[in-house]
Amino acid sequence: MRSHLLNDTTAERYRSSVTEGVERVAARLATTPRPSTGLTAAELARRVEAVDLDAPLHDTIAALDELDELYLRDAIPFHHPRHLARLNCPVVIPAVLAEAVVSAVSSSLGTRDQSAGGTLIERRLIDWTCERLGLGPAADGVFTGGGAQSHLHALLLAREETKEQDPARLRVFVSEAGHVGVQQAARLLGLGEDAVVVIPTDRNKRMQTVALARELERCRRDDRSPMAVVATAGTADFGSIDPLPEIAELCARYRTWLHVDAAYGCGLLASRRNRHLLDGIERADSVTVDYDKSFFQPVSSSAVLVRDRVRGRLPDQAGKSPGTTRRLDALKLWMTLRVMGADAIGDLFDEVCDTATKGWRMLAADPRFDVVAEPQLSTLVFRYIPTAICAPFAIDRANLYARKALFASGDAVVAGAKVGDRQYLRFTLLNPETTTADITAVLDLIAGHAERYLGGETLDRAC
Numbered sequence: 001m002r003s004h005l006l007n008d009t010t011a012e013r014y015r016s017s018v019t020e021g022v023e024r025v026a027a028r029l030a031t032t033p034r035p036s037t038g039l040t041a042a043e044l045a046r047r048v049e050a051v052d053l054d055a056p057l058h059d060t061i062a063a064l065d066e067l068d069e070l071y072l073r074d075a076i077p078f079h080h081p082r083h084l085a086r087l088n089c090p091v092v093i094p095a096v097l098a099e100a101v102v103s104a105v106s107s108s109l110g111t112r113d114q115s116a117g118g119t120l121i122e123r124r125l126i127d128w129t130c131e132r133l134g135l136g137p138a139a140d141g142v143f144t145g146g147g148a149q150s151h152l153h154a155l156l157l158a159r160e161e162t163k164e165q166d167p168a169r170l171r172v173f174v175s176e177a178g179h180v181g182v183q184q185a186a187r188l189l190g191l192g193e194d195a196v197v198v199i200p201t202d203r204n205k206r207m208q209t210v211a212l213a214r215e216l217e218r219c220r221r222d223d224r225s226p227m228a229v230v231a232t233a234g235t236a237d238f239g240s241i242d243p244l245p246e247i248a249e250l251c252a253r254y255r256t257w258l259h260v261d262a263a264y265g266c267g268l269l270a271s272r273r274n275r276h277l278l279d280g281i282e283r284a285d286s287v288t289v290d291y292d293k294s295f296f297q298p299v300s301s302s303a304v305l306v307r308d309r310v311r312g313r314l315p316d317q318a319g320k321s322p323g324t325t326r327r328l329d330a331l332k333l334w335m336t337l338r339v340m341g342a343d344a345i346g347d348l349f350d351e352v353c354d355t356a357t358k359g360w361r362m363l364a365a366d367p368r369f370d371v372v373a374e375p376q377l378s379t380l381v382f383r384y385i386p387t388a389i390c391a392p393f394a395i396d397r398a399n400l401y402a403r404k405a406l407f408a409s410g411d412a413v414v415a416g417a418k419v420g421d422r423q424y425l426r427f428t429l430l431n432p433e434t435t436t437a438d439i440t441a442v443l444d445l446i447a448g449h450a451e452r453y454l455g456g457e458t459l460d461r462a463c
C-alpha cells in the first residue's frame with residue numbers, strides 16, 4: 001500500500017490518478033445540459049449509505065466510477081447559465097489548478113518555518129487587498145475558512161477594543177438585511193441575548209442611517225456600550241450596499257468599531273467601472289471579503305482585513321487566526337491574479353452586474369412581475385403577479401409552485417425569498433455566461449408554471 005504515498009517513486013501513479021479524476025470532471029462538464037438533475041437528497045442518501053467504508057475497492061477507476069454515481073453526476077453545476085439560485089460563482093481555471101498544487105504540496109501555514117513561500121504569498125495578497133480597500137499603511141489580515149469565520153474574527157477584535165467589562169452591555173448594530181453570521185458571532189463571543197440591534201432598511205434594502213443614529217444615541221442614553229456597527233456591502237438577499245460614508249461618520253462620532261461585510265461586494269475591488277460603489281470602505285476598522293463569492297474562486301477563499309495591526313493585535317501570520325494548521329487557500333487567488341489579472345476578474349463581475357441591471361429593466365417593464373429593488377450588484381428579487389385579482393396567499397403559493405416546478409423540470413434553478421411576509425423569487429447572477437435571453441426564457445417559464453397553478457387553484461376558489 002506504500003505505492004499510494006506521494007513521493008519520488010510514485011510520480012507516475014500521481015500523474016495518472018489525478019489525470020483520471022480531471023477527466024471525469026471534464027466529462028461531466030461536457031454532459032451537463034441542465035442546471036439540476038432533480039434528484040432528491042433522500043435518494044442520494046440511500047446510495048451513500050449503501051457504501052461499505054470498510055471494504056475498499058483497491059482500484060482508482062472503480063472508486064471514481066462510484067464517485068460519479070454518488071456525487072459528480074448530481075452535484076449542482078454552478079457553471080450552468082440557468083443556475084440562478086445561489087451565491088456560488090463559477091470558478092476560473094487558474095484557481096482550480098492552484099487547488100491541485102495546494103493539496104499535493106500540503107503546506108501548513110502555521111508558522112513561517114513550515115512554509116516560507118506560502119506565508120509570503122498570503123502576506124502579499126493580504127497587502128494587495130488592503131491596498132485596494134484603502135485601509136492605510138498599518139493594515140493587516142489573514143485568510144480564513146469563510147465569511148462567517150471572518151466576521152467572528154473581526155468582532156472578536158472589536159470586543160477587545162472596548163473598555164466595557166460586562167459583555168451583557170455590549171451592542172452590535174446590523175441592518176435587517178445583514179448576514180446571520182453576525183448573530184452567530186455575537187453568541188459565540190458570549191454577548192447578551194439582546195446584543196444585536198437590528199436596524200431597519202429603506203426601500204432599496206440599505207440600512208437606514210437615521211435609524212442607526214437613533215439607536216446609537218439610545219445605546220449611549222441607556223448606558224450601554226456600542227461595540228461595533230456591521231455595514232453590509234452586498235447583502236446576501238438583495239445585493240444592496242449600505243451607505244458606507246454616512247455609517248463611517250456615525251461610527252467616528254460614537255467611537256464605534258466599523259466592520260464592513262463585503263463578502264459579496266468585494267468583487268467591486270477589481271472593477272474598473274464600479275469600484276466607487278464601495279466608497280467609504282476605506283474608513284472601516286475591519287472588512288470581510290469572500291473571494292469565493294465574486295472573484296470566481298473555488299470554495300473556500302475568504303479573508304478578514306484589519307485597519308490597524310497594533311490596535312487589532314495581530315502579531316504574526318501564525319497567531320492571527322484561531323486554529324494553528326491552515327491551508328494555503330491564498331494560492332488560488334495568487335494564480336488567478338498572475339494568469340488573468342485583477343482587471344479580468346473585475347470585468348467578469350461587471351458583466352454579471354450589467355446583466356442584472358438589464359434584467360431589472362425587463363422585470364420593471366413586465367406587468368406579469370413585481371420586482372423589489374434596483375440591483376446595486378447582481379441580485380434580482382421579484383414575483384409573479386396574476387392579472388386576475390387573487391388572494392395574497394394564492395400568489396405566494398403560485399410563486400413557490402413555480403420555483404419547485406422549475407427545479408423538478410431541470411430547466412432552471414431559482415431561489416425563494418421572503419419580503420416581509422410575502423413569497424418572492426430570487427436570481428443571484430454570478431455567471432457571465434448567463435444572458436438576458438436566459439433571463440427572458442426563465443421568466444416565461446416561471447409565469448407559465450404560476451399561471452398553470454392558479455388555473456387549477458381557481459377551481460378551488462382560491463382566487
Ligand SMILES: *Cc1c(COP(=O)(O)O)cnc(C)c1O
Binds near residue numbers: 145146147235261302
Ligand atoms: C456568504 C456571506 C457571508 C458568509 O460567508 P460564509 O463563507 O458562508 O461563511 C457573510 N455575509 C454575506 C453578505 C454573504 O453573502
